[in-house]
Amino acid sequence: MIRIGYLGPEGTFSEEATIRYAAGREVTIADRPSLEDIFRDVAAGRLDQGVVPVENSTEGAVGAVLDLLAGPYNLCVHGEIFLPVRQTLMARRGLRLEQVERVISHYQALEQCRGFLRRRLPTALLEECASTAAAAGRVAASAAPWAALGPARAGLKHGLQEIAPNANDYPDNVTRFWILGKEPRPAKSEQNYKTSIVFGLGDRPGALYTILREFALRGINLTRIESRPAKKNLGEYLFFIDLMGGQEESMVREALQEVNSITLGLKILGSYPVEA
Amino acid sequence: MIRIGYLGPEGTFSEEATIRYAAGREVTIADRPSLEDIFRDVAAGRLDQGVVPVENSTEGAVGAVLDLLAGPYNLCVHGEIFLPVRQTLMARRGLRLEQVERVISHYQALEQCRGFLRRRLPTALLEECASTAAAAGRVAASAAPWAALGPARAGLKHGLQEIAPNANDYPDNVTRFWILGKEPRPAKSEQNYKTSIVFGLGDRPGALYTILREFALRGINLTRIESRPAKKNLGEYLFFIDLMGGQEESMVREALQEVNSITLGLKILGSYPVEA
Numbered sequence: 001m002i003r004i005g006y007l008g009p010e011g012t013f014s015e016e017a018t019i020r021y022a023a024g025r026e027v028t029i030a031d032r033p034s035l036e037d038i039f040r041d042v043a044a045g046r047l048d049q050g051v052v053p054v055e056n057s058t059e060g061a062v063g064a065v066l067d068l069l070a071g072p073y074n075l076c077v078h079g080e081i082f083l084p085v086r087q088t089l090m091a092r093r094g095l096r097l098e099q100v101e102r103v104i105s106h107y108q109a110l111e112q113c114r115g116f117l118r119r120r121l122p123t124a125l126l127e128e129c130a131s132t133a134a135a136a137g138r139v140a141a142s143a144a145p146w147a148a149l150g151p152a153r154a155g156l157k158h159g160l161q162e163i164a165p166n167a168n169d170y171p172d173n174v175t176r177f178w179i180l181g182k183e184p185r186p187a188k189s190e191q192n193y194k195t196s197i198v199f200g201l202g203d204r205p206g207a208l209y210t211i212l213r214e215f216a217l218r219g220i221n222l223t224r225i226e227s228r229p230a231k232k233n234l235g236e237y238l239f240f241i242d243l244m245g246g247q248e249e250s251m252v253r254e255a256l257q258e259v260n261s262i263t264l265g266l267k268i269l270g271s272y273p274v275e276a
Numbered sequence: 277m278i279r280i281g282y283l284g285p286e287g288t289f290s291e292e293a294t295i296r297y298a299a300g301r302e303v304t305i306a307d308r309p310s311l312e313d314i315f316r317d318v319a320a321g322r323l324d325q326g327v328v329p330v331e332n333s334t335e336g337a338v339g340a341v342l343d344l345l346a347g348p349y350n351l352c353v354h355g356e357i358f359l360p361v362r363q364t365l366m367a368r369r370g371l372r373l374e375q376v377e378r379v380i381s382h383y384q385a386l387e388q389c390r391g392f393l394r395r396r397l398p399t400a401l402l403e404e405c406a407s408t409a410a411a412a413g414r415v416a417a418s419a420a421p422w423a424a425l426g427p428a429r430a431g432l433k434h435g436l437q438e439i440a441p442n443a444n445d446y447p448d449n450v451t452r453f454w455i456l457g458k459e460p461r462p463a464k465s466e467q468n469y470k471t472s473i474v475f476g477l478g479d480r481p482g483a484l485y486t487i488l489r490e491f492a493l494r495g496i497n498l499t500r501i502e503s504r505p506a507k508k509n510l511g512e513y514l515f516f517i518d519l520m521g522g523q524e525e526s527m528v529r530e531a532l533q534e535v536n537s538i539t540l541g542l543k544i545l546g547s548y549p550v551e552a
Contacts, residue, residue, distance in 0.1 A: 036394075057510040060339050060503075064387070082510065107383050107404060111340070118312075128383060128404035174510045206498035209488035222482035223511060226503055227336075234333040234358065234450045235499060 002027045004179075005038045005047040011133035011154035017083045017177045018051040035064055039073040042182055049078060050180045055226075056085070057174045058112045061240075065178075066228050069269060070198050070238055077196050077270035079179040086173065087113050087132075089164035090155035091139060091147040097163050100124055104135040105149035113149055115169040136160055185272055193246030194223065195271040197256070199263035203236050207262070214258045215243060218251040246271040278303045280455075281314045281323040287409035287430035293359045293453045294327040311340055315349040318458055325354060326456045331502075332361070333450045334388045337516075341454075342504050345545060346474050346514055353472050353546035355455040362449065363389050363408075365440035366431030367415060367423040373439050376400055380411040381425035389425055391445040412436055461548055469522030470499065471547040473532070475539035479512050483538070490534045491519060494527040522547040 006018040008031025018029050030047070032038045038050035053062045069075065087109050091100060102125045103110070103117060109132050110117070117126065129135050132150025139148040140158035148160065149167060187193075201207050205227070215222060221244040230236035245252040247268055260266045282294040284307025294305050306323070308314045314326035329338045345351065363385050367376060378401045379386070379393060385408050386393070393402065405411050408426025415424040416434035424436065425443060463469075477483045481503070491498060497520040506512035521528040523544055536542045 055505070055510065057505050058507050060505045063336050064390075126406070130402070170507045172509060176510055205501050206488070206492065206496075208498075208501055209485070209492045212482070212485035212488060216482065216485045220482075222484075224503075225481045225484055225501075225513075227501055229331070229333050229336045231334050231446045233448060234331065234452055237501075 002048045004029045004049045004051060005032045005041055006051045007035055007038065007053075007131070008032060009131060009133045011136065011151065011157050012131050013083060013085055013151055013175060014051060014053060014177070016151060016153070017081045017175070020083065021051060021079075021081050021179060035068060039068045039075060039180075042075055042180055043073045045182065048181065050075070051081070051177050052180060053175050054178045055176050055224075056108065056112070057172060058168065058170050059108050061226050061228070063228060066226065066240055070228070070267070075180040075182060076184045077178050077272055078181045078185040079272045080194070080275050081177040081179065082275055083175050083177065084173065085112070085168070085175045086152070086166055087149050087168045088152045088155060088162050089147050089149055089167045090136060090152070090160035091145075091163050093161045095145055095147070095163065097121070099145050100147045100163070102127055102144065102146040103149060104129055104138055104146060106130065106132050106135065109149045112173055113167045113169060116164070116167045120164070184270055187246055187248045187271060192274045193271045194242055194244060194274045195247050195252060196240065196242050196269040197259070197266060198238055198240045198269060199259065199266040200230055200236070200238050202264060203233065205237055208239060210262055211239075211259050214255045218255050220245055220251060220255055244274070278324045280305045281308045281317055281326045283311055283314065283328065283407070284308060285407060285409045287412065287427065287433050288407050289359060289361055289427055289451060290327060290329060290453070292427060292429070293357045293451070296359065297327060297355075297357050297455060311344060315344045315351060315456075318351055318456055319349045321458065324457065326351070327357070327453050328456060329451050330454045331452050331500075332384065332388070333448060334444065334446050335384050337502050337504070339504060342502065342516055346504070346543070351456040351458060352460045353454050353548055354457045354461040355548045356470070356551050357453040357455065358551055359451050359453065360449065361388070361444070361451045362428070362442055363425050363444045364428040364431060364438050365423050365425055365443045366412060366428070366436035367421075367439050369437045371421055371423070371439065373397070375421050376423045376439070378403055378420065378422040379425060380405055380414055380422060382406065382408050382411065385425045388449055389443045389445060392440070392443045396440070460546055463522055463524045463547060468550045469525075469547045470518055470520060470550045471523050471528060472516065472518050472545040473535070473542060474514055474516045474545060475535065475542040476506055476512070476514050478540060479509065481513055484515060486538055487515075487535050490531045494531050496521055496527060496531055520550070
């Protein structure tokens with residue numbers, strides 16, 4: 001039985017993505033209290049795979065996940081999942097929207113609803129907490145006129161009522177998750193693959209040009225380019241790139257060899273089937 | 277008298293950067309409750325300039341500021357400030373590190389100290405709040421064994437004591453701020469200038485190659501490349517680039533003309549003197 005970990009507690013969007021991925025497979029799923037716990041347990045073999053959020057269409061990259069991927073755990077990407085994310089405002093039965101004095105949620109959820117909150121609840125206090133599921137629990141446990149932002153199922157679980165079913169500012173709000181494992185996913189060439197890499201460029205971000213040229217010359221499409229600080233000096237960056245093609249394909253292999261000779265510490269995070 | 281706004285309340289790193297910028301100038305400084313309030317007040321002429329954090333050497337880009345710059349306010353960058361950021365753990369007099377049950381701070385400050393907190397306070401609850409200054413206030417107002425992470429001066433103001441003077445995981449932790457105004461800063465060609473731009477590439481991040489080529493061909497150095505979601509579909513990005521040179525210099529002007537013809541909605545955020 002394969003064990004898959006996600007960022008808990010139960011009721012988060014991460015759990016929803018994991019349930020979707022697990023559907024029809026022989027797996028057990030288990031929550032972990034932090035992203036680093038997922039990385040540590042997959043690296044130590046206590047989990048076979050982990051599901052982690054990597055970017056959101058409104059809020060961008062999940063920096064903590066990118067930093068962990070560039071770090072010492074050396075996990076590999078086995079696949080990706082796209083989850084439509086609808087933030088629902090929920091409160092105890094009977095509370096009306098205009099009565100809400102405090103909105104509790106995870107930092108990213110509050111950011112995704114910033115415009116809605118400013119328009120509809122301009123005087124409410126915004127309180128950040130560790131997860132959308134924990135926010136629903138906090139609201140359910142208090143008699144105060146508070147509301148939680150998060151997945152509708154987190155509210156259901158705590159007996160909360162929806163008071164604004166779709167509070168995110170951008171209707172097509174989507175989060176992309178990666179499935180991580182300890183060993184590279186075995187390549188099967190019959191599918192449409194994507195490859196993800198990370199590398200450093202020291203203090204020469206302009207050198208990104210010479211990297212991108214290697215892909216452009218070979219007609220390799222890039223679907224994402226993301227920078228993260230290298231954590232040493234301001235102005236030193238790591239770059240994360242997703243490209244179309246598996247690392248076993250000759251054009252991709254050739255390009256990666258060239259890129260390896262130019263960059264600092266190229267790490268191939270993995271090749272995996274493209275999801276719609 | 278020039279009025280400069282920053283993200284309050286008093287005691288934040290933003291205030292410290294603003295005080296540093298204001299030193300020796302005839303200015304008054306005023307706090308604002310949110311980043312958007314700063315943008316709105318500068319656009320409306322209620323403030324002459326605003327000081328906003330744009331990136332940190334540990335935590336990367338401040339997404340909310342980049343989104344506001346790409347948005348409808350059309351502010352211009354007048355300058356940059358680099359502020360060394362030392363996160364101090366502070367509590368009421370007499371509390372020892374091992375007694376701390378809860379650590380309160382702003383999301384970014386907690387992220388900058390993640391390793392320290394895990395090592396030294398593995399069981400403490402981490403609570404996010406709106407600013408490092410507000411965190412110090414909350415700790416001072418409670419008799420519970422809580423501590424705040426933030427600038428030492430925020431603690432001093434509230435009568436707190438330092439219990440760990442340097443809690444950030446990376447010693448060279450620096451935040452870069454931008455000074456924003458309504459009109460472009462008048463160009464003076466005798467100085468060393470940097471120019472910042474933002475543009476869209478639709479769903480073709482690989483087209484970044486053709487943009488970077490325009491700068492590379494003309495020997496223009498890039499000091500930063502940052503992507504942000506365009507907020508429409510996942511996979512559509514905006515790119516923020518900082519390059520060496522003022523927009524009045526012929527090579528830069530030429531390159532920007534070429535880039536303008538390739539990109540969607542190129543916006544020149546401004547040219548301003550390079551800070552050390």
